[in-house]
Amino acid sequence: xxxxxxxxxxxxxxxxxxxxxxxxxxxxxxxxxxxxxxxxxxxxxxxxxxxxxxxxxxxxxxxxxxxxxxxxxxxxxxxxxxxxxxxxxxxxxxxxxxxxxxxxxxxxxxxxxxxxxxxxxxxxxxxxxxxxxxxxxxxxxxxxxxxxxxxxxxxxxxxxxxxxxxxxxxxxxxxxxxxxxxxxxxxxxxxxxxxxxxxxxxxxxxxxxxxxxxxxxxxxxxxxxxxxxxxxxxxxxxxxxxxxxxxxxxxxxxxxxxxxxxxxxxxxxxxxxxxxxxxxxxxxxxxxxxxxxxxxxxxxxxxxxxxxxxxxxxxxxxxxxxxxxxxxxxxxxxxxxxxxxxxxxxxxxxxxxxxxxxxxxxxxxxxxxxxxxxxxxxxxxxxxxxxxxxxxxxxxx
Numbered sequence: 001x002x003x004x005x006x007x008x009x010x011x012x013x014x015x016x017x018x019x020x021x022x023x024x025x026x027x028x029x030x031x032x033x034x035x036x037x038x039x040x041x042x043x044x045x046x047x048x049x050x051x052x053x054x055x056x057x058x059x060x061x062x063x064x065x066x067x068x069x070x071x072x073x074x075x076x077x078x079x080x081x082x083x084x085x086x087x088x089x090x091x092x093x094x095x096x097x098x099x100x101x102x103x104x105x106x107x108x109x110x111x112x113x114x115x116x117x118x119x120x121x122x123x124x125x126x127x128x129x130x131x132x133x134x135x136x137x138x139x140x141x142x143x144x145x146x147x148x149x150x151x152x153x154x155x156x157x158x159x160x161x162x163x164x165x166x167x168x169x170x171x172x173x174x175x176x177x178x179x180x181x182x183x184x185x186x187x188x189x190x191x192x193x194x195x196x197x198x199x200x201x202x203x204x205x206x207x208x209x210x211x212x213x214x215x216x217x218x219x220x221x222x223x224x225x226x227x228x229x230x231x232x233x234x235x236x237x238x239x240x241x242x243x244x245x246x247x248x249x250x251x252x253x254x255x256x257x258x259x260x261x262x263x264x265x266x267x268x269x270x271x272x273x274x275x276x277x278x279x280x281x282x283x284x285x286x287x288x289x290x291x292x293x294x295x296x297x298x299x300x301x302x303x304x305x306x307x308x309x310x311x312x313x314x315x316x317x318x319x320x321x322x323x324x325x326x327x328x329x330x331x332x333x334x335x336x337x338x339x340x341x342x343x344x345x346x347x348x349x350x351x352x353x354x355x356x357x358x359x360x361x362x363x364x365x366x367x368x369x370x371x372x373x374x375x376x377x378x379x380x381x382x383x384x385x386x387x388x389x390x391x392x393x394x395x396x397x
Contacts, residue, residue: 001015007222091220092220095278095279095280095305099303100215103208103272104212104228105231106271106273107272108208109231109234109268111201111204112239113264114235115236115239116237116243116364118365119365119366119367119368120244121248121258121262122136124248128258129187131187135191138191142192142193143195145195146202147198147202150199151202152202153203154202154206155206163211163282164211164279166203167276170204170207173199173203174197174269175266177193177195177196178197178262179193181262182263209225210282212224214282214284215299217304226397230395233391234391236390237391241387242261242264244380244381280298283296283300283313283314286299293314364383368382
């Protein structure tokens, strides 16, 4: 519905889409959140518009457990909330761009590099440590082991200490894992480094899209969200390029290069640590979690370079929070029992399963061996084509 409404301005189709997937808990409770319809005059000057309160449910995002506010009165059909009845404003600001780059370079790029760094280096590591296939598989999958724990912890840590502090603190396990991998003298240190680095990567994949989504205006959230995935694919490509034999020889006097190669994640980590102090905290976290309206307004002013825009977004947050006090709380059990919620959950799960079960992770981790078995003479160069296609299709999306 958001894409139909914001990007194509087909309001009628957005209404139909919302009604088919968004009639959530429509008869549970009703409140008056005083929305204002947009007139023809307003419509000509509106730039950023919040999702329509169509159908029987208006979703309120507060950073707390999932909440849905039902609103089935006829007067509130097909209207735009007051929160973004604003004139055309400058969307991109230097502070916003800097904050987005800080998040995706320091976090998303790490994920990509850690994903692709084992493809061309397994033969080299096997020569150094003389390990079995099982041990090598553990070295490859160590990132996923740590990432599972990190991914589950990301939301809890980010809510407790804030988005900025979470990103800053996450560089500690990232640098520790990087040091263990780059300086490892046996396979056990390397595996431990992979697990610690994987833990940091798991947190990074949760906090980066969360932060950039919360600091971005609604009109560019979709494009900004893709930047996270694009930086992941760029990290994979960088890992493939830096690991080819011409850059990373397996034998000879330049064996030290593999130590430098596995130290690469320290570069984006240090970049993030240097830039992060100049980036504002997430206004959402400041307002909803810390209840600091003044700090949230200051953060929005830095991001939007407009006091008026900041005040309007704060006013919208206040209305959302007021509405949230009368909202219907959704339990995890209702995701399984409520037909509409179950459909949304099913869509999300199927999309993730389609990605993981496609076998792409096996290709990323074992691309040289796969291409070599297929008869490719330059098997170490073949993964670069995979990484390039990754980047191309992410850019297209």
